[in-house]
Amino acid sequence: MxxxxxxxxxxxxxxxxxxxxxxxxxxxxxxxxxxxxxxxxxxxxxNQIARALQKSQSYILGIIVPDSNHPFFSELIKHVEITANEHNYKVLICNSLDQLEKETKYISMLKENRVDGLIMCSHTLDVEEYKKLSFPVVTFDRIIANHFPYVAADNYRGGEIATEHLIESGCKKLLHISGPLKLDLLPNRRTDAFRLTCMKHNIDHEVIEGTQDNLTFDYFSDFIESEVSVKLTDFDGVFCSNDLVAYALYLYAAKNNIKVPEQLKIVGYDFHSFTRMLQTPKLTTIAQPVSRIGKILSTTVINMVETKELDSINNSVVDVELIKGETT
The missing domain is CATH 1.10.260.40 (lambda repressor-like DNA-binding domains)
Structure with a gap:
């Protein structure tokens, strides 16, 4: 037939x-x-092979993430794959663990497998290396160059909403636990918004910079113990870079008889599956629409593959919203 x-x-x-x-x-x-x-x-x-040969395509997309075990990225991958499947594409998933060597090897592997396009969510490799790639690339939360479209949630607005909510909740001294600021990433705009909003309202504030070495809950718990705990008595509100940090901070506070939200108010960021699953506490957080982000990432790179019009693809910034929980 x-x-x-x-x-x-x-x-x-x-x-x-x-x-x-x-x-x-x-x-x-x-x-x-x-x-x-x-x-x-x-x-x-x-016959997928026949179609691929006829069009000189593999119908395979690559996606490189820092850690697919992280709730945000596991959910993101799901929605990327669902959308890709709707367009008859398969997805190769690569975990860089934010290691330069692993990311470099994965790029080489994807080249050898002749993927049609790449979704880049890991941010270790120097941007010049991406510019050498012959296939379309779309990035998440990072600007590489004009002809590399990016998809992101509105990071600045997210930081602004979180900070304003803490101030409106009565906080007078605020702490922000950021991501790795040494990398030029769009999530750093959350920190910019935190600082500017605090200055606008004459609020004492400080930023503790996180690292990119590990995205596990155990790591965040250790980070709270070693880097954040000594400062907690100086602040009555904390804006965390993600929900795992926020939950680790909540558990530390509970263990050390710091009442949340009476003595310490906490706002997270993401509202991924882990956060939605939590029963106690219901975190106050900023929701990134991960399903929409995943769909846009997938459709953007597929459009680049199929139209060949790399310069006409636009960047996409999606709205965020405050989810009020029990920690503020």
Whole structure:
């Protein structure tokens, strides 16, 4: 059985069947149903290898993340893969663990496997290395160059909302536990917003810079114990760079008889699956729409692959919102 048999069975043209298979152009719902029903009835399965050879494509996308075990990135990967699958693409997932050597090796591996495009969520490798790549690249939360589109939540607005909420909740001295500021990443705009908002309201404030060495909950717990604990008595509100940090801080406070939110108010960032699963406490946090981010990342790189119009792809910044919980 071949594509002509499907067309005859469905009563449509071969071109229409091709459009359905490649998810290209407008196809009405009823027409799509007829084609899909015809394929099922004659047990037709499109030959992905033949399609790839015909179009000189692999129909494979790569995604490099710092750690797929982190709740945000595991959820992000899910939505990237769902959208890619809808367009008949597969996804190779690579964990860099924020190590330069691993990221470099993964880039080489993706080249060898002739991926059609790359979604870059790890930020260790120097930007010049990405500029050498021959396939389309879309980044998450990082600006590389004008012809490399990025997708991000509105980091500045997120930092502003979190800081304003703590101030409106009565906090007089604020601490921000940031990510690694030495890297030029868009999440650093959260820290910029924190500082400027505090200055605008004449609020005493300080920033403790986190590192990129580890994204595990145990690491964040140790970081709170070693780097943050000695300063907690000086502050009545903390804006954390992510929800795992916020929860680690809450547990430290509970263990050391610091009442949340009476003595210490905490705001996190992400609102991923881990946060939504928590029963006690319900964290106050800034929600990044991870499902929308994943979908945009996937569709952006696919559009770059299929249109070849690399310079016409726009950056995407999506809105964030405050989720009020029990920690403020």
């Amino acid at each position: 071949n594509i002509k048999d499907v067309a005859i069975r469905a009563g449509v043209s071969v071109t229409t069947v091709s459009r359905v298979l490649n998810n290209r152009g407008y196809i009405g719902k009823e027409t799509r149903k007829k084609v899909e029903k015809a394929m099922e009835e004659i047990n037709y399965s499109p």
